[in-house]
Amino acid sequence: MSSILETISAISARELAASAARARDLVAGGMHGLGRAVVDLVYPPACLVCYAATAEPRALCASCWGRLRLIERPYCERLGTPFSVDIGKGLLSPAAIANPPVYERARAVARYDDVARALAHRLKYGDRLDLAATIGGWMARAGAELLAEADLIVPVPLHRRRLWARRFNQAALLADAVGRRAGKRVDAFLLARRRHTRPQVGLSRAERQSNLSGAFLVPEEAKARLADLRVLLVDDVLTTGSTADMAARALLRGGAKAVDVLVFARVVHDGFATT
Structure with a gap:
C-alpha cells in the first residue's frame, strides 16, 4: 500500500511541476527586467525534462543535459x-x-x-x-x-x-x-x-x-x-x-x-x- 501511495505522490509531484512550468511560461511570455524577476520568484525555473530546479528558464538540468x-x-x-x-x-x-x-x-x-x-x-x-x-x-x-x-x-x-x-x-x-x-x-x-x-x-x-x-x-x-x-x-x-x-x-x-x-x-x- 505504501509503495502505491509513494508512486501516486511522485506522479502528482511531477504533474504539479509540469503545470507550474507551463504556467510560468504563459505568465513570463514577453516579460523582461523586474517583471521577469517576479515571475522567477513565484515560478522558479525548472528542467524541461525532469522539472528539477535550473538556473535559467527553458533549459535542462545538468543531469538531463548530460544524458x-x-x-x-x-x-x-x-x-x-x-x-x-x-x-x-x-x-x-x-x-x-x-x-x-x-x-x-x-x-x-x-x-x-x-x-x-x-x-x-x-x-x-x-x-x-x-x-x-x-x-x-x-x-x-x-x-x-x-x-x-x-x-x-x-x-x-x-x-x-x-x-x-x-x-x-x-x-x-x-x-x-x-x-x-x-x-x-x-x-x-x-x-x-x-x-x-x-x-x-x-x-x-x-x-x-x-x-x-x-x-x-x-x-x-x-x-x-x-x-x-x-x-x-x-x-x-x-x-x-x-x-x-x-x-x-x-x-x-x-x-x-x-x-x-x-x-x-x-x-x-x-x-x-x-x-
Whole structure:
C-alpha cells in the first residue's frame, strides 16, 4: 500500500511541476527586467525534462543535459550520423553510399533516445509548445552550415485532418524558431500533404515508403516561390528518412535547386543509420 501511495505522490509531484512550468511560461511570455524577476520568484525555473530546479528558464538540468546524446563531428557528411572513431573529414557512411537519400545533407541535434524522446513527445503530444523555442535554438546551432547556404526554410506539413486533431504542426513551430534564430525566411505553405497517411510509428522502411508514396506536392501556385532555391526541410524526428525523402522529392519536382534536412533528433543504430 505504501509503495502505491509513494508512486501516486511522485506522479502528482511531477504533474504539479509540469503545470507550474507551463504556467510560468504563459505568465513570463514577453516579460523582461523586474517583471521577469517576479515571475522567477513565484515560478522558479525548472528542467524541461525532469522539472528539477535550473538556473535559467527553458533549459535542462545538468543531469538531463548530460544524458542528451548530442551528435557532433566526426559524422557522415551526407546523413549526419556519427562515426565511433574519427576517420577524417568529408567521408560517407556505408548507409549513405549503399542507399543515398534524395536530400543532399541531414543534420540533427541529438540521438533519438531518453531525453530527446521525452522532449519530442512533450512538444508533439503534450501541448508543450513552449519547447519549440529552446529546441529550435539547438537546431539552429546544429544546422549552422546548412542554414548558411539555405534560401528558404520549409517544415514537413501535416495533412489537414491530423492538423485539425492536433491543432498545431510541431515541424512548423520548429521551423519558425529556427528561422527567427537564423534570420531566414520560412514558408509553411509551400509544401502540402495531399493524402492522409496512417502514423509511421511501428512501420518498416518499405512500409513507410509505401505509406508516404504520393503524399506530398508543391501546389501549382507555390512553384514560383520555390524556383531554383536551396531549401532547408525541417522536422522534429528522423527515423528511417522516408518522410524526408518523399518531401524532398516533391520539393525538387516543384522546382527546388537542392534540399537539405534539419531535425531535432534522429534514430542511430551502432553509429550508423538507415536512410
